[in-house]
Amino acid sequence: MNSVLLHQYSVLVDFLAGTLGTDYEVTLDDLSRKNPCTVAIANGYISGRSVGAPLTKLAMKLIKERSYEDESYRLNYRSISSSGRVLRCSTFFLKNERGALQGLLGINFDDHRYMELSGKLFALCHPDNYVNDNISVHALRKTDVPFLSSEEGSLYENVNSEIRSALYAVIRSSELPASRLKKAERAEIIRILNKKGIFILKGAIPLVAAKLSCSSASVYRYLSELKKEEQREYLQQHEDEELSSILDSISTGEAVESIGTSETYRSTESASEEREREAEERRREEDGEEGF
Structure with a gap:
């Protein structure tokens, strides 16, 4: 990512954070560097990251999936901050004119203040024990959004972890x-x-x-060695498929050949019988001529 674009996107990070508010973390990751990292961040206290932080597991997963080849962005997926809070995340893929991925612009929303407010609103119209035992917003949230699996990971995980x-x-x-x-x-x-x-x-x-x-x-x-192993597995898989196809073809061919052989046998048998009849007729004619 050239210096002009880097400056423009860094300004955009501050603009978005100022517009959205303190519950939104905005990040800019530069992937064109020798060691890709976060080059701009606003409200970094949400995830606990700062400028210079390595790519997160989530970022690496997005790159690995190569979804950026067909998509311009990924919206509203979940992750967890270093403090254990569930975040709603969106990522915009920054690509050059050839479509190569150059960076990631991320927005991570921490809604814990709104959840607390919702709990207080419920408490205004229900007894405390009813809220706690039945319709607590926090209980609903824990049921609806379980701790994320290691596959989805945490924003704070890096290569070392x-x-x-x-x-x-x-x-x-x-x-x-x-x-x-x-x-x-x-x-x-x-x-x-x-x-x-x-x-x-x-x-x-x-x-x-x-x-x-x-x-x-x-x-x-x-x-x-891993690449060679993957190639061998790929070739073996296709060889197995090809062998199966050949066996199917052979099986079908044998059936056709069997029918053809039967027809040929019947034709040969008929021709042989015809020759025998002709030979018998010639013998009779010869015998008749000798009798005279």
Whole structure:
């Protein structure tokens, strides 16, 4: 993202935050940098982030899905702030003239003040115990919006937390020194990180290498092996489909061939009988001529 656009979008961040109010966090992420990060933010206390913060898990998920290729924005999805509050989020994809993704403009709405106000309004017309036991807005909210799964993630998660999560998933511990990891364990951790889109971020490979106590070249080799494995699985899948198609064709062909063979046999049999009759007639004629 060039400096002119960066300045314009940074001003837009302040404009939107000033217009929407203090319950809205507005962010600008620059993806064209070597290490993509947040370059402008207003009301950052909502998520706990500041300028220079790495991309969130949500941002990485959006990039990994490549939905920006067909969409201009993503509206009204949920996430959780570092303090545990549910946020309503929207993201605008900033693309260049060729359609390449350059940045993300995000708006995150924290409605906790309105929920508190709603609870007070209910309390005005119902006894406290009735509100608490029956129609508490807070109870409804907890039922309607459960704690989000790790798939959707938190705004505050970053590459480091993803590595810790992958470590725990593989070895059931995030405390084991990376130098004691086995090759298969490193490969599985890298597979998990790759599936989550970590390696599409510039600078992610050396960071992961440092955390796993291996070289960047080793991470590249692991990724290369993963790619080959995916290609083999893809080819195997298509070979299985092709083999199934061939077997179906053979089965159909055998049926047709069987019909054709029967017809040919009957035709051959008829021709043979015809030749025998002709030969018999010639013998009779010859016998008759000799009798005279």
